[in-house]
Amino acid sequence: EPEVTQTPSHQVTQMGQEVILRCVPISNHLYFYWYRQILGQKVEFLVSFYNNEISEKSEIFDDQFSVERPDGSNFTLKIRSTKLEDSAMYFCASRDHKAPNTEAFFGQGTRLTVV
Amino acid sequence: DQQVKQNSPSLSVQEGRISILNCDYTNSMFDYFLWYKKYPAEGPTFLISISSIKDKNEDGRFTVFLNKSAKHLSLHIVPSQPGDSAVYFCAATINSGGSNYKLTFGKGTLLTVNP
Secondary structure: OOOOEEOOOOEOOOOOOOOEEEEEOOEEEEEEEEEOOOOOOOOEEEEEEEEEEEEEEEEOOOOOOEEEEOOOEEEEEOOOOOOHHHHHEHHHHHHHHOOOOEEEEEEOOOOEEEE | OOOOEOOOOEEEOOOOOOEEEEEOOOOOOOOEEEEEEEOOOOEEEEEEEEEEOEEEEEEEEEEEEEEEEOOOEEEEEEEHHHHHOOOEEEEOOOOOOOOOOOOOOOOOEEEEEEE
């Protein structure tokens, strides 16, 4: 069964450093998303991406965040200068473009720890 | 601003019995609702969904009921199995069919099914 894969599974970084979280969405999906879940809190929407541009972003997704689809398979989330409060599980998701009522498929997540 | 609420943080049931997980929403624009199951250290896994044009959707042991007037949905699991033990997230979206598909999640309910 096709799945969304994310790397690395765990990333530890120092405050102020840049991190790139990587995702390989399900092939032939065209809608891509990043969500995050701070420990003990709910899953929160960060950004949606379609046709090589951001279609919507949340208040969390400030200038420190960026997304990119550098090639035909990867979808990345970059945090330029990490803060302690960026520590969370980051989930990538993708969705089939063909039908309106379809679910988003999530990857297993990257645990980001900022120290 | 909790647009999707899961008021029960946890639920414990006996194997073979029915599990009922509840979810309330406040945004009347939501028209597509999903339930995801999440195990520790994994990403959310899609379980079942329902469009606002329906009031019930069934898939095997899982049934989702939607009461639009009450802005309430519930997930029934019958019979419950120990492998169902996980965190269950209710999610909602305004399903325009395009790229503006942002899932708003509840905080989740931890279901424990005891053998």
